[in-house]
Amino acid sequence: MQTPVAVQPQNAPPPAEPHPLDLVSLGKIVQIREVLLRAEAAGQRVFRLESGDPSFSVAPHVLDAIAEAGRAGKTHYIPNNGIPQLRSALATKVKAKNGLEGVTADDVFLTNGAMHALYATFGALLEPGDEVIIPDPMWTEVAENIRLAGGVPVGVPVRAGEGFEYSPERVIAAITPRTRAIFVNTPHNPTGAVLSRATLQALVDTARAHKLWIVSDEAYEDVLYEPATHVSIGSLAGDYAEHVVSIFSFSKSHAMSGLRIGYVVTRAALLHDRLPKLLRCTINGVNSLAQWGALAAVTGPQDHLPKMRDEYLVRRDLLLDALTGIEGVHPFVPRGTFFAWADLDESLYARLGVEDADGLSRALAAQGIGSAPGDAFGNSCVNAIRFSFSADTKMVREGSAALRSALTGATPLGANAGAGRGPGAGA
Secondary structure: OOOOOOOOOOOOOOOOOOOHHHHOOOOHHHHHHHHHHHHHHOOOOOEOOOOOOOOOOOOHHHHHHHHHHHHOOOOOOOOOOOOHHHHHHHHHHHHHOOOOOOOOHHHEEEEOHHHHHHHHHHHHHOOOOOEEEEEEOOOHHHHHHHHHOOOEEEEEEOOHHHOOOOOHHHHHHHOOOOEEEEEEEOOOOOOOOOOOHHHHHHHHHHHHHHOOEEEEEOOOOOOEOOOOOOOOHHHHOHHHHHHEEEEEEOOOOOOOHHHOOEEEEOOOHHHHHHHHHHHHHHOOOOOHHHHHHHHHHHHOOOOHHHHHHHHHHHHHHHHHHHHOOOOOEEEEOOOEOOEEEEEEOHHHHHHHOOOOHHHHHHHHHHOOEOOEEHHHOOOOOOOEEEEEOOOOHHHHHHHHHHHHHHHHOOOOOOOOOOOOOOOOOOO
């Protein structure tokens, strides 16, 4: 007896493709943050070690410039790509500080933070199905913005034993006929690694040989710890520089995260044509007052930068001291950023009574301690966890002590805190 064959009605619509946003998650960091915010609202003491928002106040001369611009009535529509004064100042900055030769104001495009810069860059660069090679682990929203542009993120593992260097050999092995770009991030979120000049040059050579673009996220360029130095990959590209897209931010260097100022630097004619269209259709210009503040930040006193670095170093060492010497916890010493990454042995989960790193992160959150599990950042790092030390020093000091107590077992984790997966626990 033949099995009946289902017949599609003649007018039935084809099976629906998933909406691009259905492939995107708000992410585990956001979920942990929400747990902590609810606990804080209920009166619980919490330690915000999960997300990277600088605790420092914006420099006084920046606030003065914003207030002055407001009083002067500079609150109306502004040029789509950014106010001319700021674009010119940023062109000067990236030539002098980042070594990006030949850049003019016309090559600078203001965005609503570096997140929007990534969205706009990938949206302007990628065709459906294009692949972008990224480090694994990597800040979650990089992959999500590639997906939103119709692209496919291809993770290349980076390893603690190699200082989380971005292996050019593994990048080459990941290249296919669909590869469009290599994504670079240094200093690196989430590990705090800083790529060497030799690695960056090898990545440029790889991109040139395979005719690929390079998208470089340099949001943490000023958050460095000696002897590490930051090298902009665009400064090594020579006659291939038009295929390098450099992304910067005011959020980390100038603690202006809430003012949402980022920028894209590109000399490529293709992006000169496409980026303004995407900027026009998404934001129609970055907040005018924030741009005048950014102008003051980039042209005014820079003495707040070393002060912030010095305080971050204090916080880094507090957190590293808390993580060092704990059975099953292997912290990596960050050379930049304000994140501490630790690989975990599976024996730690059994000792603490949790299922995995995700369960550990949720159990810590239930005790008011923020973190982000490794699988929030990629597929090769499920046995890892990230902590941020961007919160104020008092919170980092007290949070580090509470964290060490929890990880050593001196303060037992709640019996049910790390068990199971409640609604919204997945990435």
